[in-house]
Amino acid sequence: MAEVEETIKRIQSQKGVQGIIIVNAEGIPIKSTLDNSSTVQYAGNVHQLLLKARGMVRDIDPQNDLTFLRVRSKKNEIMIAPDKDYFLIVIQNPTE
Amino acid sequence: MFPSDSFCLSLNRESRKIFFGLNICICVFCRRGPLKLGMSKVTQVDFPPRELVSYTKETQTPTQTHHKDDEEEEEDLALTQPALEHQEEKDSQKEEEEAPPHELTEEEKQQILHSEEFVTFFDHSSRIMERALSEQVDVFFDYSGRDLQDKEGESQAGAKLSLNRQFADERWSKHRVVTCLDWSPQYPELLAASYSSNEDAPHEPDGVALVWNMKYKKTTPEYVFHCQHPVYCVNVVGTQNAHNLISISTDGKMCSWSLDMLTTPQDSLELMFKQSKSVAVTSMSFPLGDVNNFVVGSEDGSVYTACRHGSKAGISEMFEGHHGPITGLDCHTAAGPVDFSHLFVTSSFDWTVKLWSTKNNKPLYSFEDNSDYVYDVMWSPTHPALFACVDGVGHLDLWNLNNETEVPTASVTVEGNPALNRVRWAHSGREVAVGDSEGRVHIYDVGEQISVARQDEWTRFVLTLTEINENREDVEELAAQRLAA
Numbered sequence: 001m002a003e004v005e006e007t008i009k010r011i012q013s014q015k016g017v018q019g020i021i022i023v024n025a026e027g028i029p030i031k032s033t034l035d036n037s038s039t040v041q042y043a044g045n046v047h048q049l050l051l052k053a054r055g056m057v058r059d060i061d062p063q064n065d066l067t068f069l070r071v072r073s074k075k076n077e078i079m080i081a082p083d084k085d086y087f088l089i090v091i092q093n094p095t096e
Numbered sequence: 097m098f099p100s101d102s103f104c105l106s107l108n109r110e111s112r113k114i115f116f117g118l119n120i121c122i123c124v125f126c127r128r129g130p131l132k133l134g135m136s137k138v139t140q141v142d143f144p145p146r147e148l149v150s151y152t153k154e155t156q157t158p159t160q161t162h163h164k165d166d167e168e169e170e171e172d173l174a175l176t177q178p179a180l181e182h183q184e185e186k187d188s189q190k191e192e193e194e195a196p197p198h199e200l201t202e203e204e205k206q207q208i209l210h211s212e213e214f215v216t217f218f219d220h221s222s223r224i225m226e227r228a229l230s231e232q233v234d235v236f237f238d239y240s241g242r243d244l245q246d247k248e249g250e251s252q253a254g255a256k257l258s259l260n261r262q263f264a265d266e267r268w269s270k271h272r273v274v275t276c277l278d279w280s281p282q283y284p285e286l287l288a289a290s291y292s293s294n295e296d297a298p299h300e301p302d303g304v305a306l307v308w309n310m311k312y313k314k315t316t317p318e319y320v321f322h323c324q325h326p327v328y329c330v331n332v333v334g335t336q337n338a339h340n341l342i343s344i345s346t347d348g349k350m351c352s353w354s355l356d357m358l359t360t361p362q363d364s365l366e367l368m369f370k371q372s373k374s375v376a377v378t379s380m381s382f383p384l385g386d387v388n389n390f391v392v393g394s395e396d397g398s399v400y401t402a403c404r405h406g407s408k409a410g411i412s413e414m415f416e417g418h419h420g421p422i423t424g425l426d427c428h429t430a431a432g433p434v435d436f437s438h439l440f441v442t443s444s445f446d447w448t449v450k451l452w453s454t455k456n457n458k459p460l461y462s463f464e465d466n467s468d469y470v471y472d473v474m475w476s477p478t479h480p481a482l483f484a485c486v487d488g489v490g491h492l493d494l495w496n497l498n499n500e501t502e503v504p505t506a507s508v509t510v511e512g513n514p515a516l517n518r519v520r521w522a523h524s525g526r527e528v529a530v531g532d533s534e535g536r537v538h539i540y541d542v543g544e545q546i547s548v549a550r551q552d553e554w555t556r557f558v559l560t561l562t563e564i565n566e567n568r569e570d571v572e573e574l575a576a577q578r579l580a581a
Binding site: 003004007010011014015017022024028030031068070079081083084085086087088090092 | 205215220222230
């Protein structure tokens with residue numbers, strides 16, 4: 001458990017990282033470094049996007065599956081590492 | 097009743113029909129006299145009525161508005177609208193009902209965070225995430241309209257030795273000495289480093305080994321291993337199928353282990369010289385392709401050749417030359433047209449590096465450019481006349497014997513002048529890893545003009561060796577003459 005905390009701290013200290021959120025398969029946040037309202041907002045939206053993205057990948061090729069999702073916007077980049085039961089979201093401003 | 101002028105016949109549609117159908121012959125009178133009109137054949141033409149093509153659209157799912165008239169359609173529209181509104185209300189009600197279960201209690205969260213599957217997930221995804229975070233490729237960069245800045249890498253293109261990166265970990269490598277380095281033969285970007293115990297933190301494990309990855313810009317180790325005893329040095333000999341792990345310690349014992357069973361050695365050998373003196377081994381090396389004969393360096397400054405099996409198992413010969421304990425020993429490995437596997441180099445506390453041949457019990461040459469303890473030496477795996485050595489004041493020297501035997505061809509000082517404990521060439525021969533006494537591993541790129549061996553380097557080295565031998569013989573002759581005189 002201490003390792004998880006340490007890793008989160010380490011990722012948090014990387015250049016430009018604004019927040020880290022861990023969400024379960026239903027979109028409910030388990031751990032977050034952001035305030036509650038932002039967490040809920042990100043978690044809900046990312047969950048929707050993830051379902052769509054995964055659906056799209058599987059639709060084009062049923063044997064394929066989504067492994068990583070990066071959303072690049074003008075202000076920052078949202079990186080999502082999905083898994084069967086959980087997914088890890090990291091928001092980074094790469095130009096910082 | 098004949099009109100004197102011409103006139104126009106203008107008949108309406110109905111009358112024209114009759115006119116054509118009846119074959120009436122008309123006499124038209126005009127000034128010129130009566131025109132003769134005759135019978136003409138009449139063709140009957142029928143135009144079919146124009147077809148009106150219309151399309152109808154039907155939905156497959158039965159809807160209530162399907163067979164209704166226009167009037168009733170309007171009513172239905174009014175009906176469906178409230179129905180939709182009703183559904184929306186239901187949805188929002190559902191969401192509100194789901195809201196309470198959305199929140200997990202603290203206990204549940206902690207439970208999840210401790211579960212094994214979560215730890216597995218997190219280990220895997222955080223590793224990927226860290227790699228992705230460290231890659232700073234800016235795909236949006238616009239080169240036009242901006243000053244082209246000289247990139248640092250380009251200015252060092254011609255440099256002989258340039259620092260590529262440094263590996264250190266706050267938690268695991270600080271306050272520890274780098275005891276051994278090894279590059280992976282399978283994945284050339286992976287480097288394993290072993291560390292001594294951390295005297296400042298007695299509760300931390302004594303032995304630590306970290307695997308570093310050159311491929312990604314991530315600054316944390318790929319894997320961390322720890323054990324209760326300090327790790328000094330290990331060596332794997334043999335082929336992929338028949339291999340052994342050989343370890344040597346300062347009590348003169350050499351053990352050979354099978355990788356399947358690391359609790360007891362397969363066999364062990366007491367290294368003793370002339371059955372009386374136990375050899376305190378500090379370093380060991382196997383010549384290229386040999387799994388039986390090997391060379392060891394000891395604390396008393398002598399080099400011994402030995403073999404593992406056979407009737408003469410154990411120490412065979414003693415080579416004297418160094419005036420202090422031997423810190424590093426390496427047999428020639430660069431494979432090429434000429435075989436130099438009888439050559440090896442040694443480094444010692446006596447500030448020198450010496451070149452030896454197993455055929456000769458005196459050193460062939462002594463390199464005396466250093467001004468401190470030389471801690472390690474290693475031949476380049478690709479260039480036959482190139483080797484690297486490191487000393488206690490932060491110097492990394494590369495010697496190319498085909499160029500110059502008096503001074504190193506390239507030299508660099510590590511910032512802070514730490515004592516450099518270990519030097520290891522990468523398998524490609526293009527990079528050198530240096531471990532220091534403060535737990536840091538520095539990776540240096542070696543310039544092409546030094547590291548890449550041309551075809552004639554091997555034959556040139558033969559000439560170099562002949563020169564060295566001739567000089568040595570001259571020196572020995574002079575010394576013998578002086579003694580005689």
